[in-house]
Amino acid sequence: MDNHRITRRFLLVGSLSLLAGCSSNWQRISFPSLYAGIPGVDPRYRKQHVRFDGNEPAGTILVDTNQRYLYAIEEGGWAMRYGIGVGEEGLTLKGRAVVGRKAEWPAWTPTASMIRRKPELAQYAGGVSGGPHNPLGASALYLYRNGQDTKFRLHGTNAPWTIGHAVSNGCIRLTNDDIVDLYARTPVGTQVLII
Structure with missing residues (x-):
């Protein structure tokens, strides 16, 4: 040779x-790109670098549940904007929180209140291991208040067609591509404001 x-x-x-x-x-x-033509993902919810003129400081995450956008605020009046899916009426966390921990391909267990609202979730009471089949998707940012887990997450989804809609049990969901990007740019301790 x-x-x-x-x-x-x-x-x-x-x-x-x-x-x-x-x-x-x-x-x-x-992981397959969700922007590569998967049906049902509205193009207006694609990740975009946008001008931002809000009052929150750089490094903050702002979640606008009405408009269905999450903003990772940057220096100089800019933000990375992501399309999101939000909680059904009355189920979304509002106000301030902090990213208390992060996980890649996280496991998921429905809470007792989720199972009461949707009894079909009882089949998952023992938990679902992480992976592409898991409702939390590729990554999750866990929201805390006063050092306590709120049980609300910013996470990926295995149902990308739900981005732009109010369908979750309260968590904020992004496409898997977008949560991987947000996860990489978000340290534990990041401030989050959900309006």
Whole structure:
């Protein structure tokens, strides 16, 4: 075998080894893009860099449940805007919270109040492991108040056609592509305002 073939083989094997070493990130990166034409995702809810003239400081997340947008506020009057799905009437958390923890491919267990409202959720009372089949999607940001978990999340979804609608049990959902982006730019301790 000549040196050229040996070098190519070494580079290929080395590249595959590097990918295998990042297996948790590999799973996130290889998730199919929701902007690649999946039916039902309204184009106006695609992630956009927009001007922002609100009063919240850079580094804050502002969730506008009426308009169905989440803003990750940046310096200089800009924000990254994401389309969201929100809670059904009366179920959305309002006011201030803080990102108390983060998780990739989080597990999900319906709360007792969810099961009372929707008895069909009782089949999941033991929990659902993380993965593409999980209602929390690729990542979740857990909202806390006064050091306590509110049970409300900013999370991905395995039902991207629900973005722009009021359909959840109160959590704020984004496409999996968008929650992965928001997750990467949001540290624990980030302030969140939901209006």
